[in-house]
Amino acid sequence: MKQPLLAFNDKGIYCAQADVYLDPWRAVPKAIITHGHADHSRWGHGSYITNHMNVPIIQHRLGNINVTGKAWGETFTINGVTFSFHPAGHIVGSAQVRVEYKGEVWVFTGDYKTEEDGLSTPYEVVKCHTFITENTFGLPCFKWTPQAEVMNDVNTWWSQNRAEGQTSVLFGYTLGKAQRLLKHLDPSIGRIYTHGAVENMTEILRPMVDMPETIRITPETKKEDLLGSIVLAPPSAHGTPWIRRMTPYVTGSASGWMAFRGARRRRAIDKGFVLSDHCDWAGLLESIQATGAEKIICTHGYSDIFSTYLREIGYDARTEKTQYEGDEGETETNEQETVPEEEGL
Incomplete structure (x- = not known):
């Protein structure tokens, strides 16, 4: 054979x-x-x-x-x-x-x-x-919705949260999803902050692809600096002491699994965006x-x-x-x- x-x-x-x-x-x-x-x-x-x-x-x-x-x-x-x-x-x-x-x-x-x-x-x-x-x-x-529509929803969500004086925390995996989100965020809405793990990987990719500017969150970052901004973070950051400095904040998650009814609730996420790689x-x-x-x-x-x-x-x-x-x-x-x-x- x-x-x-x-x-x-x-x-x-x-x-x-x-x-x-x-x-x-x-x-x-x-x-x-x-x-x-x-x-x-x-x-x-x-x-x-x-x-x-x-x-x-x-x-x-x-x-x-x-x-x-x-x-x-x-x-x-x-x-x-x-x-x-x-x-x-x-x-x-x-x-x-x-x-x-x-x-x-x-x-x-x-x-x-x-x-x-x-x-x-x-x-x-x-x-x-x-x-x-x-x-x-x-x-x-x-069946995926076109990316342009999803990212329009993301930017609208961020803009609404900013108008209400809240920080938007958007979860996406450190390699791939976070940078895809970053690429299509609208910097005219406000500042874009990143969790350290996301920023480390983004720095690796910047020489290869063009992305908006970001600000790394450090122990010196003040809560008032974050108000109205968007923060890109890995899902593992949800529910940790790290995220408490974002208060008042709302959470979003970008994943193909958000297509499942109940996925957002089980993850205790305020907003789900169906976006898969x-x-x-x-x-x-x-x-x-x-x-x-x-x-x-x-x-x-x-x-x-x-x-x-x-x-x-x-x-x-x-x-x-x-x-x-x-x-x-x-x-x-x-x-x-x-x-x-x-x-x-």
């Missing part, structure tokens, strides 16, 4: 011919990395190969590592297997990995979205025979069709439901288990709903 070009094992997605792993979740000698979120780029590998924009991101997160950066579309060959990185549109530096050997082409998406966000390099369709796709939001109920149902289907692939491998998210639907409409589709947890462990669960974890949504 012919060995598949890419196979799933207990360490990650393995290319035996090249003896290299894609986004491995256990330490391996050589790793090809799609993007900087913690579930896809883990510490401990012998060497890392990634898109050049992702290099400073994973160096910031992982420290002193042996990493090589490649340009978009630049090919490199390992034992006869040709690899290249192509934009995934998920966050800055996020890539799909194209793998070719003896005329057979596979594409591993990592995490991806097809809506242009004005920050990430836009998603690129890559033709292939086998397509490995995430399914974080692989249910028909997920992953494809919705239609985006997944359109992406698959555009690749021309006949074989589809569905990974993390609603993979069982999504792959069943793909088989019903004629694809050779199956699921594979991974240890991708989703964007920095963002999860939305209760007794009625079970939702997979998402990183940076």
